Amino acid sequence: MFEDLQQSLQALHDRYRCLNEGSVAAYIPELSKADPDGYCVAITLVDGTQYIVGDQDTQFTLQSVSKPLVFGQALTTAGRNIVTALTGVEPTGGSFSAFEDLDDEGCPLNPMVNAGAIVTASLIPGNTHEDRTKVINDMVAKYTGAQPTLDQAVMDSELRTGDRNRALGYLLKDKGYIEGSVTDALNLYFHQCSLKVNTQQLANAAATLANHGVNPVTQQRAVSTTYVKDILVVMLMSGMYNYAGRWAYEIGIPAKSGVSGAIFGVIPGVMGIGVYSPRLDEYSNSTRGIETFRDLTKQYNLHFLGPDLQTTDHIIDPNT
């Protein structure tokens, strides 16, 4: 079924490498330094076969793509009862850093928005920042197959401009959703967002979730099979900012997007897809990334509801 994958990826790359809509995120100043024309597409199958086209050496920060991974780590260390008492699983319909992302009690609506991600970061155990970052780095390494490095310039930029995240953190502490130090939780949150990967590593991370939590290239387990569904459900409902509904409707792949221009998508039992291209649309999703996934889902019938339930663009016989 995937014999032609490398040629398909090349054709996709040729099709979209001149799509110049959107702009690179600038609200974290360091991110604006990314080459707007960077573009890379990678796939890792659950048998470990890897495919890639484009800027394969370019590294970028995980940003919000780290959120589902840290959610899984919080589930692993704190357990489902505690984690789901401290963050919901409801889509927000708001911005990823909005105060409206909290319910009437002050509980984050889901772990894919900043509020929920700051809570999951607060659940990572360790006595020092170094202990906690080691837990995160080692976990990310199992997903990607390589020890991640920190982009210190992005981290510093986030620390300088992250007052909204700080405000969310203190609100969460006041409402009882963060137990320990807000500063510790935020420092870990900024750290996880500032870890660098390349696009093949991004695809490997997605393939790990597609492969029940085991990295299909290294055979290392990154997360228990028990928690893979928790992660994929929140990715499907809330992984693509305020485009999540349209994404589920048209593309139908549990996925997570980050403001660096990364998107990773999981086709359970089949493959992981990683796309990097930093020009973002009005929802903060990579413009080339969206188009790349749209074509891939059509070409290979990747929608989670299967090929029998295609959305069509023409009026059809109501009896069929």
Ligand code: GLU
């Ligand atoms: N570090 C970014 C922030 O907190 C992550 C945003 C994102 O990728 O959605 O604003």
